[in-house]
Amino acid sequence: MAVKPLHQQLLAIVRTIPFGRVASYGAIARAAGLPRHARHVGIAIKVAEDPELPWWRVVNGDGRISPRGLDGSDDLQKLLLEHEGVSFDDKGRIDFDRFGWRADDQIPD
């Protein structure tokens, strides 16, 4: 049974996200060539169980942490992002205009 290209490809994009940058599930799925697989990005990470995978740099389209219910991962993710210099507003949202990952990985100052 060959590897799962779907998960493998999605995870590959997540690994492409540079330090101090964040990307939405939809953006990652699209970058992987799977525009309708936004949900599978999170699923892929969950199944991957890769500790070196920068899953914390992945947020939903609203620029917020995806509430998965229990587990303290959502709080951990926020702390990790703040540790990388990513700031949150009062709504707990990230400014994609400043921290949103781009193919150019370029940030306009």
Added chain:
DNA sequence: TTGTTGACGCCCG
């Protein structure tokens, strides 16, 4: 093989 699930995204009010 069929049905249900899910780290989401977009549309509408």
Added chain:
DNA sequence: CCGGGCGCCAACA
């Protein structure tokens, strides 16, 4: 601007 609802599609049991 915010909340609620519908749609997509592979992975899993």
